[in-house]
Amino acid sequence: MTITSGEQRVAKRRARTEKPTEPKPESPGNDWSFWPTYDSASLGFRNYWYPLMWAEQIGDKPVPVTLLGEKIMLIRDGDDIRALHDRCPHRGVPLSLGRRQYEGTISCPYHGWTYKLDSGKMCAALTDGPSSPINNKISVRTYPVEQRLGLVWVYVGDGEAPPVERDIPAELIENDFAVGGRWDIRQGNWRFAAENGFDEGHAKYLHNTALWRLFKVMPAWNETRIVEEDSWLIRVQDAVHWEADFPGLGKWTNKRWYKRMPLPDAPGKAEDINPVIKSLDIPGFVSIRLPGLLRVAYPHFIHYEWYVPVDEDNVRYVQLMVRFEKGLKAAAFKAKYLGAIRWLFHGQFTAQDAWMVDVMDAPPEKLYRPDLSLTAWRRHIEKVAPVAQQDPTVRVIK
Numbered sequence: 001m002t003i004t005s006g007e008q009r010v011a012k013r014r015a016r017t018e019k020p021t022e023p024k025p026e027s028p029g030n031d032w033s034f035w036p037t038y039d040s041a042s043l044g045f046r047n048y049w050y051p052l053m054w055a056e057q058i059g060d061k062p063v064p065v066t067l068l069g070e071k072i073m074l075i076r077d078g079d080d081i082r083a084l085h086d087r088c089p090h091r092g093v094p095l096s097l098g099r100r101q102y103e104g105t106i107s108c109p110y111h112g113w114t115y116k117l118d119s120g121k122m123c124a125a126l127t128d129g130p131s132s133p134i135n136n137k138i139s140v141r142t143y144p145v146e147q148r149l150g151l152v153w154v155y156v157g158d159g160e161a162p163p164v165e166r167d168i169p170a171e172l173i174e175n176d177f178a179v180g181g182r183w184d185i186r187q188g189n190w191r192f193a194a195e196n197g198f199d200e201g202h203a204k205y206l207h208n209t210a211l212w213r214l215f216k217v218m219p220a221w222n223e224t225r226i227v228e229e230d231s232w233l234i235r236v237q238d239a240v241h242w243e244a245d246f247p248g249l250g251k252w253t254n255k256r257w258y259k260r261m262p263l264p265d266a267p268g269k270a271e272d273i274n275p276v277i278k279s280l281d282i283p284g285f286v287s288i289r290l291p292g293l294l295r296v297a298y299p300h301f302i303h304y305e306w307y308v309p310v311d312e313d314n315v316r317y318v319q320l321m322v323r324f325e326k327g328l329k330a331a332a333f334k335a336k337y338l339g340a341i342r343w344l345f346h347g348q349f350t351a352q353d354a355w356m357v358d359v360m361d362a363p364p365e366k367l368y369r370p371d372l373s374l375t376a377w378r379r380h381i382e383k384v385a386p387v388a389q390q391d392p393t394v395r396v397i398k
């Protein structure tokens with residue numbers, strides 16, 4: 001029998017969860033054993049709400065998704081959206097291939113076991129008659145679902161779900177805004193995507209070819225520290241260097257005659273700033289928080305990106321660009337989003353990130369000074385100690 005790469009991955013994960021706990025190293029090495037919670041979280045963290053796609057994309061036809069390695073089926077049920085484990089307990093056929101035989105239910109395509117969408121209860125085994133002894137005896141797991149910001153949110157966790165608002169930035173709940181966004185599934189582990197988002201060093205090199213930055217100077221290097229505020233880690237720039245001389249090599253700078261100098265080093269320091277963004281009083285442009293949400297605040301808009309774990313090798317990348325305006329200004333922003341931002345920023349610019357997330361292979365790694373953003377993120381996770389998702393196929397079999 002040949003072993004598939006999927007089976008190898010499962011074996012690797014099991015080995016990792018089952019190995020005897022080794023003492024934690026005194027200091028970070030070139031692997032991730034200094035951050036054991038993070039190291040074990042290749043499938044993400046349980047007990048959080050995750051955005052998946054636009055709510056309007058869910059209709060009467062089931063939509064299969066994978067979240068933290070769990071197979072889930074989404075389907076519309078009137079105004080509600082339901083989420084069920086996408087596996088018929090009878091013989092393991094995906095329920096997302098099934099039919100809506102009766103209102104409020106989904107029937108497995110194989111033998112017609114029929115499940116209530118709201119409870120997951122198997123209410124009728126259609127091919128065994130109304131007196132089938134297993135009717136109402138079997139259930140599939142359901143997941144809490146909410147619709148916010150035009151997105152579908154699903155909670156993967158244990159016990160009672162907290163309100164979805166806990167996992168949405170407060171400024172998106174308390175204010176009016178115009179929003180443009182896109183989501184896609186990209187290759188690479190979610191941790192690489194999150195680290196790339198908060199990574200201090202790469203923008204100045206990787207993105208200096210991005211069209212989005214064509215007319216804005218990028219710094220040569222920065223002096224940075226990380227501060228924690230209201231569950232966000234924020235990258236604060238203590239000094240920005242626009243050029244540097246490397247002996248024997250020459251000058252390193254992104255300054256060009258046709259590029260204008262960018263914004264000050266924190267959104268609040270701009271002369272002209274949106275009042276909502278000003279009230280946030282964020283000491284740096286870039287912040288990150290659990291379970292994997294990046295916020296890049298500019299004086300007039302904020303970009304959010306969620307790194308939602310699909311499985312060990314894929315990440316769902318949900319990007320929103322928000323402008324806290326109403327009326328004409330909101331409409332103008334929408335047009336600008338569709339005409340430019342969507343393609344230049346949410347397209348080509350973040351595609352450069354996706355390229356790196358796909359090709360990188362770490363650990364082992366050798367970190368350098370700007371990587372303090374990465375180590376702060378990992379340290380934060382060890383401190384908060386969220387519950388790492390273990391192999392869901394193992395959990396289901398138990």
Ligand code: FES
Binds near residue numbers: 093
């Ligand atoms: S596999 Fe679903 S009803 Fe048989």
Ligand SMILES: [Fe+2]
Binds near residue numbers: 196197203207353
């Ligand atoms: Fe980037």
